[in-house]
Amino acid sequence: MVDWDRVDELKAEIGVEDFQEVVELFLGEVDEVVERLRTSPDTTMLEADLHSLRSSALNIGFSAFAARCGAGELAAAAGSPVDLGPIMEIYDESRLVFARGSG
Numbered sequence: 001m002v003d004w005d006r007v008d009e010l011k012a013e014i015g016v017e018d019f020q021e022v023v024e025l026f027l028g029e030v031d032e033v034v035e036r037l038r039t040s041p042d043t044t045m046l047e048a049d050l051h052s053l054r055s056s057a058l059n060i061g062f063s064a065f066a067a068r069c070g071a072g073e074l075a076a077a078a079g080s081p082v083d084l085g086p087i088m089e090i091y092d093e094s095r096l097v098f099a100r101g102s103g
Helices: 004-014 016-039 046-060 063-077 084-102
Strands: none
Touching: 004 016, 004 046, 004 084, 016 046, 016 084, 046 063, 046 084, 063 084
16 A cells, blocks of 8 residues: 555655655645545546646555556546546545554
């Protein structure tokens, strides 16, 4: 669910203090997009939103969330319906796992 090797790599690259700042920025930005997708998804922006979420998730180590976003992004690009429920669920779960493991 969370790629702890990526988390450790990022901490080593930018330092623990900056890591906390990056995590706060990531969570703030992702929470904003996720909330918009939960409440009023714009199907014309879905592919771009999922691409953005996938990229952010990969950077911070949310591997399972990134995979779901990637699958949704491909579906949206193909004009297929995207079930956002599982994507939102894996984000919530990843956030909890991350909070427990990084505290």
